[in-house]
Amino acid sequence: MEKHLLQIEDLHLYAGSKHVLKGISMNIPEHQIIALIGPSGCGKTMLLRSINRMHDLNPDIRIEGRILFKGKNVLDRHTDPVQLRRQIGMVFQKPNPFPKSIFKNVEYGLKINGMRHSAHIRDAVENSLKQSHLWDEVKEELDKSALELSGGQQQRLCLARAIAVAPEVILLDEPCSALDPISTAKVEETLLELKQLFTIVIVTHNLQQARRIADQTAFMYLGELVEYGPTVQMFEQPQQELTYNYLHGHFG
Amino acid sequence: MTSRRYFWNRFFEKSLAVSAFVSIATLLGIFLLLAIHSWRAFERIGLGEFFSLNAWNPAAYDTPSYGIGALLLGTALTTLGATAIAAPIGVGMAFFLSEIAPLWLRNLLKPIVELMAAVPSVVMGFVGIVLVGPFLARVFGLPNGLNALNGSILLAFMALPTVISISEDVVQAVPRAYKEASYALGANRWETLTRVTLPACYSGLLAAIMLGVGRAIGETMTVLMATGNATAIPQGFFSSVRTITATVAIEMGEVPTGTTHYYALFACALVLFLITLTINFAAERVAARLRKRGQ
Numbered sequence: 224m225e226k227h228l229l230q231i232e233d234l235h236l237y238a239g240s241k242h243v244l245k246g247i248s249m250n251i252p253e254h255q256i257i258a259l260i261g262p263s264g265c266g267k268t269m270l271l272r273s274i275n276r277m278h279d280l281n282p283d284i285r286i287e288g289r290i291l292f293k294g295k296n297v298l299d300r301h302t303d304p305v306q307l308r309r310q311i312g313m314v315f316q317k318p319n320p321f322p323k324s325i326f327k328n329v330e331y332g333l334k335i336n337g338m339r340h341s342a343h344i345r346d347a348v349e350n351s352l353k354q355s356h357l358w359d360e361v362k363e364e365l366d367k368s369a370l371e372l373s374g375g376q377q378q379r380l381c382l383a384r385a386i387a388v389a390p391e392v393i394l395l396d397e398p399c400s401a402l403d404p405i406s407t408a409k410v411e412e413t414l415l416e417l418k419q420l421f422t423i424v425i426v427t428h429n430l431q432q433a434r435r436i437a438d439q440t441a442f443m444y445l446g447e448l449v450e451y452g453p454t455v456q457m458f459e460q461p462q463q464e465l466t467y468n469y470l471h472g473h474f475g
Numbered sequence: 476m477t478s479r480r481y482f483w484n485r486f487f488e489k490s491l492a493v494s495a496f497v498s499i500a501t502l503l504g505i506f507l508l509l510a511i512h513s514w515r516a517f518e519r520i521g522l523g524e525f526f527s528l529n530a531w532n533p534a535a536y537d538t539p540s541y542g543i544g545a546l547l548l549g550t551a552l553t554t555l556g557a558t559a560i561a562a563p564i565g566v567g568m569a570f571f572l573s574e575i576a577p578l579w580l581r582n583l584l585k586p587i588v589e590l591m592a593a594v595p596s597v598v599m600g601f602v603g604i605v606l607v608g609p610f611l612a613r614v615f616g617l618p619n620g621l622n623a624l625n626g627s628i629l630l631a632f633m634a635l636p637t638v639i640s641i642s643e644d645v646v647q648a649v650p651r652a653y654k655e656a657s658y659a660l661g662a663n664r665w666e667t668l669t670r671v672t673l674p675a676c677y678s679g680l681l682a683a684i685m686l687g688v689g690r691a692i693g694e695t696m697t698v699l700m701a702t703g704n705a706t707a708i709p710q711g712f713f714s715s716v717r718t719i720t721a722t723v724a725i726e727m728g729e730v731p732t733g734t735t736h737y738y739a740l741f742a743c744a745l746v747l748f749l750i751t752l753t754i755n756f757a758a759e760r761v762a763a764r765l766r767k768r769g770q
Contacts, residue, residue, distance in 0.1 A: 275659065277655065277658070277659065280654075280655070280658070304658075305661055305662070305663045306661070307661075308658060308659055308660065308661040309660075309661030312659065312660070313659035315652065315655065315656065315659075317652060319650070319652035319653065319655070319656045320656075321653055321656065321657075321671060321675075322653070322674075322675055323674070331657070331660065331662075331670065331671075332660040332661070332662075335660065335661065335662045335663075335666050335670070336661060381656070384656075384660065385659070385660070388660060388661060
């Protein structure tokens with residue numbers, strides 16, 4: 224039995240009076256890539272953002288159920304979301320680098336996590352930029368504004384920023400939806416390497432992307448988890464008719 | 476049918492154009508009025524004398540002198556003091572309102588801030604005379620509290636609504652994505668506020684402060700009542716000062732038309748007009764640059 228880093232148990236999420244997630248239960252194993260797929264509005268992004276408590280910022284959202292991270296309930300009000308987010312990083316759908324230099328974008332997370340020594344910071348920045356395959360493109364101009372980078376570069380910078388603080392899990396919310404195919408390929412290649420170090424949960428609209436990189440795939444529909452299992456099995460022999468129809472483009 | 480609609484369309488187009496033209500023409504007219512009258516003053520006094528630190532004593536019996544240096548210093552002192560007080564409080568308040576205060580408190584404070592702008596300047600002058608003045612006199616052991624500091628405090632209060640409401644718009648305009656990125660990295664609220672949100676709105680806050688300053692420089696009645704109006708060169712914030720605005724307001728009613736003194740007051744107004752125009756223009760430029768960067 225493989226080790227489960229995250230266990231989601233009977234998770235319900237309400238946005239105002241709307242019942243968005245209807246009892247999701249799933250286990251997320253360590254050092255794998257888990258893809259969440261499903262048509263727009265099925266709740267996959269909502270589920271992802273529950274894992275690192277990003278919903279805290281929105282008072283209209285109410286969550287029931289449990290998400291265990293290394294055995295501890297993330298949703299418990301005694302869990303410090305600031306500590307939690309240092310262990311569970313996130314990359315957003317739209318690249319959102321800070322309006323600062325490339326270097327400072329990565330440095331920010333390190334500094335708020337208490338790294339003071341400038342040589343250590345330099346090393347860590349370089350390492351994470353190398354891991355996200357951005358280093359060779361920007362090493363000469365680390366002081367340039369991050370806003371001058373291309374969309375694909377910005378997203379890899381956001382990835383570098385997330386991995387710099389050495390989390391255990393990285394959540395990605397459709398990270399490639401705003402990117403061209405070449406940038407997408409670079410991000411995917413990076414993710415495949417990174418799963419040695421991190422556990423990766425990725426929301427994607429791109430079924431081929433899930434097929435290319437995910438070890439496990441979860442198919443969600445209208446707030447419910449329809450099917451969850453190894454990606455190959457899911458794509459070749461889906462157990463549910465709904466999954467089959469979705470994967471074959473009958474709706475969605 | 477069509478032709479009637481065409482007529483009304485044209486009618487509204489033209490009337491809007493006329494209103495726009497009227498505002499521009501008025502502004503230009505004011506400038507020309509001031510410039511033409513000032514020209515006579517400069518001719519008779521000379522620019523060197525006018526902008527000197529010589530005494531402002533246009534009504535002297537034998538040799539009147541027309542130096543506005545002390546008046547400019549009075550305006551500068553009260554305005555700088557007001558900025559030093561209003562900028563930190565205004566920006567702090569804007570951050571508090573938009574980032575920290577719970578919704579009920581925000582809904583309570585916002586109308587109060589707007590009401591601050593509704594206090595008539597003459598009432599602020601009273602406040603300066605009966606409250607701030609005696610208070611300053613007692614705290615600092617002065618013979619009276621009618622001085623530059625008094626004016627600064629009152630002007631700060633009057634500039635605050637402008638600074639707060641514009642700063643608040645600026646803070647609200649910081650993209651949510653920046654804050655989310657910061658939180659997702661494990662930053663707490665304070666770190667996000669000081670290291671992400673604040674740096675993202677520096678230039679907007681600068682514009683807000685400058686517009687507040689523009690308001691303070693042009694203010695007349697309050698400073699006239701609260702600063703003591705001595706025309707001597709001010710020695711500091713405890714000196715009684717007389718601003719450009721107060722000078723024009725005090726003397727314009729009594730000066731005989733067509734005299735050098737009369738034209739010199741127009742020149743004072745021109746100087747003030749150019750200063751506020753410059754500040755507002757600069758603030759607008761900063762704000763425009765900000766909007767461009769925002770896109």
